[in-house]
Amino acid sequence: MLRFDNLTLGYDRHPAVHHLNLDIPAGQLLAIVGPNGAGKSTLLKGIMGKLKPLQGQLQLNVAREQIAYLPQQSRIDRQFPISVTELVGMGLWRELGSFGRLTKGHRHRIEHALEAVGMQGFAARPIASLSGGQLQRTLFARLYLQNAQLILLDEPFNAIDSRTCQDLLQLLQHWHQQGRTILAVLHDNEQVRHHFPHSLLLARQLVAYGQTADVITPENWQRARHQIESFDEHAPVCHQSEKDIA
Numbered sequence: 001m002l003r004f005d006n007l008t009l010g011y012d013r014h015p016a017v018h019h020l021n022l023d024i025p026a027g028q029l030l031a032i033v034g035p036n037g038a039g040k041s042t043l044l045k046g047i048m049g050k051l052k053p054l055q056g057q058l059q060l061n062v063a064r065e066q067i068a069y070l071p072q073q074s075r076i077d078r079q080f081p082i083s084v085t086e087l088v089g090m091g092l093w094r095e096l097g098s099f100g101r102l103t104k105g106h107r108h109r110i111e112h113a114l115e116a117v118g119m120q121g122f123a124a125r126p127i128a129s130l131s132g133g134q135l136q137r138t139l140f141a142r143l144y145l146q147n148a149q150l151i152l153l154d155e156p157f158n159a160i161d162s163r164t165c166q167d168l169l170q171l172l173q174h175w176h177q178q179g180r181t182i183l184a185v186l187h188d189n190e191q192v193r194h195h196f197p198h199s200l201l202l203a204r205q206l207v208a209y210g211q212t213a214d215v216i217t218p219e220n221w222q223r224a225r226h227q228i229e230s231f232d233e234h235a236p237v238c239h240q241s242e243k244d245i246a
């Protein structure tokens, strides 16, 4: 589904993550973990195509329209004057285009998606009036309608209560069983151990990838912290591959 070939991503010619070599097969439910500033969000932005590689290659075995992305909630403008229906309806953009009008059939599907995330009855509410958990459920309803094969989630369970978290985790399980590929940036190791079969531990470079039990270990976390501390924030892109370093 995804291949990173000596991939370096960054900002203003300074790498944020570098020398990633990895194949991620289709159908994985994969947690991306690592210390603050490890490059986790940067990697999702690279996969989304929002950032072009500074070096190396990122190969996607899925059409761009088949990728759904949920940014960190702090990146979403809650004051934007739209209703829950309009926000969830954005999940239908592939069918509607930019200026398409919602038909009765579309509204029915939006209602159904809202029901699936426990938000029935909220369709007419402005998004500014939602709690953090309600907004996150609404954003999951939008993902539901997007019906994407590759789903990228950046800290989807931050600052939401355990009930909401359990409900949304169940939805992820359901999507996983349908064969979709899901990559989620997470900070809660216990949650990762319980719900995510595979993990990728990142600290500007790859620390470990594989079965969660093998990846989330005290030794690997120690390596990750050490790698972050020794990373030079201002270094330019180095034209060296991981093979050269080894």
Ligand SMILES: Nc1ncnc2c1ncn2[C@@H]1O[C@H](COP(=O)(O)OP(=O)(O)OP(=O)(O)O)[C@@H](O)[C@H]1O
Pocket (backbone or CB within 6 Å): 011, 016, 034, 035, 036, 037, 038, 039, 040, 041, 042, 043, 233
């Ligand atoms: N838009 C940007 N412009 C310049 N530098 C950026 C930008 N976004 C992120 N960075 C830098 O890239 C590095 C990796 O940041 P990133 O947000 O990818 O880390 P993260 O692992 O997601 O962190 P956290 O767990 O704190 O959310 C950091 O040093 C950060 O300051």
